[in-house]
Amino acid sequence: MGKKKKTGEWKRHRVQALWALLSNSYLAGFAKGRIYRGPLKNLCVPGLNCYSCPGALGSCPIGALQAVIGSWNFKFAFYVSGFLIFIGALLGRFACGWLCPFGLIQDLLHKIPFPVKKGSFRGDRILRKLKYIILVLFVLLLPLCLTDVLGQGAPYFCKFICPAGTLEGGIPLVLLNKSMRSAVGWLYAWKNALLLLTVLLAVIIYRPFCKYICPLGAIYSLFNPISVFRYHTDREKCTGCGACARACEMQVNPVENSNHAECIRCGKCIKVCKENAISYRKPAHIKTEVHKS
Numbered sequence: 001m002g003k004k005k006k007t008g009e010w011k012r013h014r015v016q017a018l019w020a021l022l023s024n025s026y027l028a029g030f031a032k033g034r035i036y037r038g039p040l041k042n043l044c045v046p047g048l049n050c051y052s053c054p055g056a057l058g059s060c061p062i063g064a065l066q067a068v069i070g071s072w073n074f075k076f077a078f079y080v081s082g083f084l085i086f087i088g089a090l091l092g093r094f095a096c097g098w099l100c101p102f103g104l105i106q107d108l109l110h111k112i113p114f115p116v117k118k119g120s121f122r123g124d125r126i127l128r129k130l131k132y133i134i135l136v137l138f139v140l141l142l143p144l145c146l147t148d149v150l151g152q153g154a155p156y157f158c159k160f161i162c163p164a165g166t167l168e169g170g171i172p173l174v175l176l177n178k179s180m181r182s183a184v185g186w187l188y189a190w191k192n193a194l195l196l197l198t199v200l201l202a203v204i205i206y207r208p209f210c211k212y213i214c215p216l217g218a219i220y221s222l223f224n225p226i227s228v229f230r231y232h233t234d235r236e237k238c239t240g241c242g243a244c245a246r247a248c249e250m251q252v253n254p255v256e257n258s259n260h261a262e263c264i265r266c267g268k269c270i271k272v273c274k275e276n277a278i279s280y281r282k283p284a285h286i287k288t289e290v291h292k293s
Contacts, residue, residue, distance in 0.1 A: 009107075012097070012266060016104035019047075024101070024168075029054030033176030035169075042076075044083045046091070047100030048216050050162070052169030054176065061087075062216050063165075066143045066155035088223030092230060096210055096217050097264035102164035106209060109202035110249075118205045120251045127212045128262065134161065135215035157215060159187070163195040164209075206249040210264065221261035229265070229280070231258040237277035244269035244278060254278055 023045050026036040035052055045058040061084055068077040087095055096103055110117075138161060143153030158165050170191060174180050201208040210217050224230070233254050245253040247268040252260040254269045258278065270278045 009266075009268070013104060013107060015098055016101070016107070019099050020049075020101035020104060023047075023049055023058055024053055024055035026055045026057050029056075030172065030176065033173060033180075035173070044080060045099075046087050046095040048102050048162075048164050048214060049100075050158075050165040050167075050169040052165060052173060054169075054172050056168070060158075060165075060216075062139055062162075063155055063158050066139055066153065066157060069140065069143050069153060084219055085223075088220045088227065090228050091220075092224040092227035092259070092265065093217060093220045093261075093263060094227075094229050094265040095220055096214075097266045100210075100216075101168070103207065103210060103264070105167070106202045106207045109199060110206050112203050114203050116204060119249070124211075124251070130212050131214055131218040134213060135218040139215045160190075161194065161213065163191070163198040166191040166195045207264075211250070211262070217264075224261050224263060225259045227259075231263070231265070231269075232279050233258045234277045234279070237275045239275055239277075241274075243272045243274070247272040 029036050033054065035054055036057055038057075040057045041051070041059055043058045044061040044064055046061075048062060049056055049058070049060050051059050051063045061080055064076070064080045065084070068080060134157065138157040142156040145153075146156075147153045170188065174184060174188070198209055198213075205211070231254060235255075238255055240255065244255065248254070248263075249268070250262045250264055250266075252263045252269075254260075254263075270280070
């Protein structure tokens with residue numbers, strides 16, 4: 001436990017928990033079994049936080065994007081797209097590491113003792129491409145192409161895949177609302193099976209949803225190399241000890257690429273580097289380095 005504190009994990013978890021509480025602070029929703037529909041729901045939050053969570057004050061950007069991409073509400077579509085670009089360009093996957101409630105849940109699940117903990121394995125790198133396929137297919141193409149008579153697409157990712165929505169929205173609403181309990185069917189069972197699988201995998205593998213499934217992480221990952229908030233490795237200070245690569249549970253080597261698409265900016269590499277070779281921002285007098293992905 002002491003080792004975890006040295007890497008600053010619990011400080012990050014406190015920030016994650018505080019943000020999760022702030023963005024899900026509509027307590028009346030839990031008491032009434034209904035979701036908040038006030039003006040704040042028109043605003044997106046940076047992380048994957050289900051619109052249907054009884055306490056949610058804002059909207060999940062992935063859910064919002066699916067809701068408007070196939071409709072004529074272009075103004076809101078531009079807002080969601082602009083929001084994703086803004087957060088990505090500003091923070092990259094920092095939002096995944098510090099501001100995503102479902103990321104916090106996976107972090108805590110992985111701390112549960114288990115005989116086998118898997119880091120990298122055969123097929124891991126290929127599986128990480130799956131989140132980009134899910135982004136293109138379930139978040140963009142299906143809602144855009146398969147529309148109803150009114151020209152509106154369904155939120156296919158939320159409907160068929162997202163375990164965060166099941167945990168934060170589906171289960172609480174069914175438990176709190178009697179009318180919804182009588183309407184559950186095969187889809188609810190399917191989503192709960194996916195959630196259970198995700199929970200079990202999170203105990204064994206660090207953040208499996210973030211690595212292989214999350215379309216929001218896929219979007220933010222594209223901005224990691226160019227975001228305002230990014231890491232820099234000073235090659236003159238680095239001794240090549242490998243401590244940073246061993247500490248990274250996303251299996252990123254900061255010496256090879258400080259701003260890899262899989263880096264969630266958790267800060268472990270910075271904490272374990274005895275030479276202070278890794279920093280949050282690039283010194284002005286050092287030229288930008290080009291790294292291989």
